[in-house]
Amino acid sequence: LAKTTQPISMDSYEGQEVNITCSHNNIATNDYITWYQQFPSQGPRFIIQGYKTKVTNEVASLFIPADRKSSTLSLPRVSLSDTAVYYCLVGDGVDNAGNMLTFGGGTRLMVKP
Amino acid sequence: NAGVTQTPKFQVLKTGQSMTLQCAQDMNHNSMYWYRQDPGMGLRLIYYSASEGTTDKGEVPNGYNVSRLNKREFSLRLESAAPSQTSVYFCASSEFLAGYTFGSGTRLTVV
Secondary structure (H helix, E strand, O other): OOOOEOOOEEEEEOOOOEEEEEEOOOOOOOOOEEEEEEOOOOOOEEEEEEOOEEEEOOOOEEEEOOOOOEEEEEEOOOOHHHOEEEEEEEOOOEOOOOOEOOOOOOEEEEEEO | OOOEEEEOOEEEEOOOOOEEEEEEEOOOOOEEEEEEEOOOOOEEEEEEEOOOOOOEEOOOOOOEEEEEOOOOEEEEEEOOOOHHHOEEEEEEEEEOOOEEEEOOOEEEEEO
16 A cells, blocks of 8 residues: 655745645555645545656646655646645555555645735 | 536435435446545545445445445445534546546535
8 A cells, every 4th residue: 555645734825836745655666646636625636647757737747756755746836726735646546455545634735825 | 527426415414314425427437436524634435446346445434335336326325324424425436547536525414
């Protein structure tokens, strides 16, 4: 089971770049890393997914070092609407050993004006 | 739009009543899940179904039962509701490399 560790909360100001790091020391060879965003009263939604190095889309960038034991979600120039909880998930559902992956508590990002 | 549909969106139950939360997905995903989320807390897995015909307990299964009716549908049943089950319930589905897709949630209050 690839357990993840993230900061509980982070504060930022509008226009700043925010980096949220997730540790996953026991990541398996075939595990992808996926980040989700959850607004109040809504279900989490997919932001970005990667396996190694760097992935970028219109919302965020994901940096994964060579050892893949951590990953960093980067949100460029955040706005108030980026205030949400961000979850790091390693793997996809049930792994080959039958272990269930869980979302954990996530990182609560507060963007201030 | 393709996705996960949950019904109902809101429900108030009296202690001891039973109810079933319905979930359906149209993305042909194999895996489906039920989570609960209490105010200010993270998601906790109740039950999951890795494929049609199989179900397994998650972190907090007590007081719940599930049925994977077919590949599309995964229902959650509360046999005798308790105030401790007041929460927001999310259904989700997933497929390898497709990530999770969540429904919009069911807000349940047990009085």
